[in-house]
Amino acid sequence: MKRREFLKSSLSLGVALSLGRAEVALSADVPDLVVVKGEPVRATERAIDALGGIGRFVKPGQSVVIKPNMSFASGIDVAANTNPDVVATVVRLCKAAGAKKISVLDHTLAAAESCLELSGIRAACNKVVSNCVHAVGDKRFYSEVKIKGAQSLKTTSVMREVLEADVLIAVPKAKSHGGAGVSCTMKGNLGLIYDRGVFHFSSLHTCVADLYSLLVPAFSVVDATKVMTTNGPGGPGKVIDYGEIVASIDGVAADAYIASSYEWFGRRVKPENVGYLKEAAARGLGRIDIDAMRISRLNV
Amino acid sequence: MMCRISGRRVAQGVSLFLFVSLLVFTSSQLSNDIIDKWASFYMLVDPLRLPIIFIALREISLHIILFIIVALLIIRFGRFFCAKICPMGITIDIIDNFANVDNKSLNTAVKYIALLAIAVCALVAGVNLSFHLMPMSIATRLYALVLYPFTTLIASGGLEVAQNLGLLDYATFGVRRYATVLYIVVLFTALAVLARHYKRFWCRYLCPAGAMFGLFSALGRYRRAVNVVQCIKCGKCERVCPMCAIDKIYSYDHKECIACKDCERSCPVGAISFGWRGKRESGSGTFNTVPITRRRLLGGAFAGIGVGLFSLTELKSLIYLPREHSDVIDAALIRPPGALPEAEFLARCVRCGECMVACPTNGLQPLALQSGTAALFSPVLVPAIGNCSNTCNKCGHVCPTSAIRELSLEEKRHAKIGVARILKERCLAWEEGKSCVVCQEVCPYNAIKLDRVAGAVASVPVIEENRCFGCGACENACPQALAAVIVEPTGAIRISEGSYVEKSLSLGLSLKVNEKTNIIEYQQEDSNGKLPPGFVE
Numbered sequence: 001m002k003r004r005e006f007l008k009s010s011l012s013l014g015v016a017l018s019l020g021r022a023e024v025a026l027s028a029d030v031p032d033l034v035v036v037k038g039e040p041v042r043a044t045e046r047a048i049d050a051l052g053g054i055g056r057f058v059k060p061g062q063s064v065v066i067k068p069n070m071s072f073a074s075g076i077d078v079a080a081n082t083n084p085d086v087v088a089t090v091v092r093l094c095k096a097a098g099a100k101k102i103s104v105l106d107h108t109l110a111a112a113e114s115c116l117e118l119s120g121i122r123a124a125c126n127k128v129v130s131n132c133v134h135a136v137g138d139k140r141f142y143s144e145v146k147i148k149g150a151q152s153l154k155t156t157s158v159m160r161e162v163l164e165a166d167v168l169i170a171v172p173k174a175k176s177h178g179g180a181g182v183s184c185t186m187k188g189n190l191g192l193i194y195d196r197g198v199f200h201f202s203s204l205h206t207c208v209a210d211l212y213s214l215l216v217p218a219f220s221v222v223d224a225t226k227v228m229t230t231n232g233p234g235g236p237g238k239v240i241d242y243g244e245i246v247a248s249i250d251g252v253a254a255d256a257y258i259a260s261s262y263e264w265f266g267r268r269v270k271p272e273n274v275g276y277l278k279e280a281a282a283r284g285l286g287r288i289d290i291d292a293m294r295i296s297r298l299n300v
Numbered sequence: 301m302m303c304r305i306s307g308r309r310v311a312q313g314v315s316l317f318l319f320v321s322l323l324v325f326t327s328s329q330l331s332n333d334i335i336d337k338w339a340s341f342y343m344l345v346d347p348l349r350l351p352i353i354f355i356a357l358r359e360i361s362l363h364i365i366l367f368i369i370v371a372l373l374i375i376r377f378g379r380f381f382c383a384k385i386c387p388m389g390i391t392i393d394i395i396d397n398f399a400n401v402d403n404k405s406l407n408t409a410v411k412y413i414a415l416l417a418i419a420v421c422a423l424v425a426g427v428n429l430s431f432h433l434m435p436m437s438i439a440t441r442l443y444a445l446v447l448y449p450f451t452t453l454i455a456s457g458g459l460e461v462a463q464n465l466g467l468l469d470y471a472t473f474g475v476r477r478y479a480t481v482l483y484i485v486v487l488f489t490a491l492a493v494l495a496r497h498y499k500r501f502w503c504r505y506l507c508p509a510g511a512m513f514g515l516f517s518a519l520g521r522y523r524r525a526v527n528v529v530q531c532i533k534c535g536k537c538e539r540v541c542p543m544c545a546i547d548k549i550y551s552y553d554h555k556e557c558i559a560c561k562d563c564e565r566s567c568p569v570g571a572i573s574f575g576w577r578g579k580r581e582s583g584s585g586t587f588n589t590v591p592i593t594r595r596r597l598l599g600g601a602f603a604g605i606g607v608g609l610f611s612l613t614e615l616k617s618l619i620y621l622p623r624e625h626s627d628v629i630d631a632a633l634i635r636p637p638g639a640l641p642e643a644e645f646l647a648r649c650v651r652c653g654e655c656m657v658a659c660p661t662n663g664l665q666p667l668a669l670q671s672g673t674a675a676l677f678s679p680v681l682v683p684a685i686g687n688c689s690n691t692c693n694k695c696g697h698v699c700p701t702s703a704i705r706e707l708s709l710e711e712k713r714h715a716k717i718g719v720a721r722i723l724k725e726r727c728l729a730w731e732e733g734k735s736c737v738v739c740q741e742v743c744p745y746n747a748i749k750l751d752r753v754a755g756a757v758a759s760v761p762v763i764e765e766n767r768c769f770g771c772g773a774c775e776n777a778c779p780q781a782l783a784a785v786i787v788e789p790t791g792a793i794r795i796s797e798g799s800y801v802e803k804s805l806s807l808g809l810s811l812k813v814n815e816k817t818n819i820i821e822y823q824q825e826d827s828n829g830k831l832p833p834g835f836v837e
Contacts, residue, residue, distance in 0.1 A: 197779030
């Protein structure tokens with residue numbers, strides 16, 4: 001069943017089943033996590049290759065939404081947005097896989113035009129597929145959706161194109177976040193809904209977990225090349241050059257790796273110290289037991 | 301009859317197109333420094349602009365040359381500006397075209413008295429009230445702050461239709477909106493009602509710029525003449541004259557004549573001509589419709605003095621401050637960056653709204669009565685609508701009177717406009733223990749840090765005042781319906797000369813956009829053992 005059909009049927013029946021489990025199909029020869037050190041473009045290619053190749057996720061003729069983090073009006077040195085080369089590489093692979101439509105979308109926090117410009121993502125991706133990068137700010141591009149089984153965020157407005165797309169790919173930035181601890185795949189989903197503010201009225205962590213139960217990417221490629229380790233999400237903060245690309249079919253696992261492998265404000269934390277990761281694991285949305293995972297470490 | 305479009309109408313069409321284009325370009329992303337420089341061209345040629353500022357501030361500058369050039373042109377060619385170029389006149393011609401049925405006449409002295417009152421008010425009280433009747437200012441506000449928002453709303457609707465048809469992807473068109481524009485709407489509604497019986501009511505009875513031009517044209521000898529031999533006394537010229545300046549065919553008041561030459565064009569026998577006359581001829585065929593009596597002059601002068609004194613003695617007037625510290629500054633009085641010290645700012649600002657249409661976030665708005673009648677319609681930042689963008693310095697570039705100084709981006713980033721305050725009792729993090737970091741996320745000056753404080757569940761935002769520019773990005777983004785972080789005008793740098801960079805440094809401020817300046821390190825071996833912000837035990 002296609003993602004689109006699945007979503008439509010589940011919505012119309014009012015039984016939006018947890019999409020996550022359907023997609024996280026574990027295969028014996030694919031590792032739980034791929035960590036590639038090296039030059040960002042080749043590392044991104046290698047990481048997706050290690051997950052089984054793009055063709056496993058994107059079939060010819062399908063429509064794809066790629067969700068980077070481009071919410072901030074700052075350049076690559078601040079490390080608040082995803083590295084544009086990483087995003088463009090994913091766009092290129094999707095194009096090569098025969099995707100019919102590829103859109104790079106985010107509901108930006110700062111002024112849309114500045115974000116698209118300064119992040120460098122529009123320039124980089126439009127070179128691959130013309131006019132594919134959009135900041136989606138207007139309410140009319142969103143549709144109200146019920147989240148079945150949600151504890152706090154029972155309804156929310158999601159970008160219509162995301163609901164209609166065949167494949168969703170997360171290309172988040174790994175960075176510090178003053179409210180959530182760490183921002184990565186799961187927290188990045190906030191850029192796909194209209195009312196970002198709602199998260200702050202109820203429990204941020206519960207809402208992030210609720211939203212992730214609705215919007216599960218086919219896979220996540222995390223930009224951990226330069227990591228903003230303090231003062232996130234906007235920064236500027238202390239940026240450490242870890243030079244890694246982390247990929248997984250399980251976005252929760254990718255986030256757990258990010259949380260536990262790097263320093264945050266100069267110290268180490270455990271995945272359980274990130275509220276939404278703990279909730280996600282408890283609800284079975286993904287794994288955070290890093291020590292038990294099969295991690296493939298590569299260099300390019 | 302006359303189906304051909306006259307040269308005057310063509311000139312008016314071109315002028316209005318240019319006027320509107322400048323405003324639209326200024327507000328768009330296509331704008332650049334050169335367009336911004338010319339954006340207020342029409343404001344620059346308004347004869348009311350400079351003299352009143354100079355009288356109010358008791359100063360004079362070389363800019364007066366532009367005023368002299370305009371005056372010389374009017375002296376030589378009559379009031380052609382009113383007939384062919386003035387966007388206010390064009391607008392009124394359009395209204396007249398629809399609304400006018402007959403053309404009655406009143407006493408045209410009113411506008412001269414108004415001009416006198418404005419000048420006396422500036423002279424006696426140093427208060428510039430020209431904005432109430434300044435034609436370019438009013439026309440700019442009509443097109444920029446009333447009609448332009450209409451078109452943005454319509455365009456936005458059209459875009460939505462196009463997108464429903466699957467076109468144009470995610471393009472959006474920002475809908476503009478402005479405060480206090482009801483004044484302009486009421487004014488033009490009144491003019492439209494009056495237009496039924498009075499052509500060019502505004503120009504004949506109210507426009508002080510027209511009065512000034514009338515006095516200029518009286519200095520020259522550009523005159524209308526009727527060839528008595530050819531004239532068949534049909535009276536057509538008298539009927540078509542929009543200014544009611546012709547009396548009994550042959551004589552006319554040249555102060556009121558706007559040299560539109562409608563009479564010349566309508567004359568069936570070609571008996572009317574315009575031109576520069578000899579000294580002796582220039583007096584013939586003219587008469588004075590303006591009985592400016594001593595009583596009226598005194599009345600105008602007293603009105604000016606009265607209004608000026610009223611402006612100075614209002615509770616919230618900031619023009620004349622007998623005390624060192626005023627305790628009546630309104631919280632809304634967040635001036636644009638680079639705004640001169642308040643008294644000088646108000647003496648210069650002509651309320652044209654150029655800065656408001658140029659402001660990319662729509663944050664600059666006309667003030668209502670919060671700071672007295674003398675500050676009416678002057679620009680203030682309303683962060684709830686839009687913050688002061690740290691990549692923009694347009695307001696100072698388009699200001700036609702330098703009420704807002706023209707600053708480089710670096711200088712502008714130091715022209716502090718206020719300071720943000722957190723209202724803890726409204727704040728999601730402080731009051732309700734929620735993990736809200738929005739204000740910290742959006743602050744481009746890095747002036748908000750998240751801290752763990754005793755008694756607070758979540759990490760809470762704390763303002764570092766000396767880093768805060770007052771841009772209002774935090775207030776704009778706060779998810780609470782009534783923002784829990786608000787900008788107030790405290791600490792704004794208002795200097796009439798010198799560098800804002802140096803001034804802010806001398807005040808011990810640290811205004812830096814996107815620089816690593818306040819990194820807080822939390823160490824593993826922290827004696828409190830507390831986790832960094834956002835993490836949970």
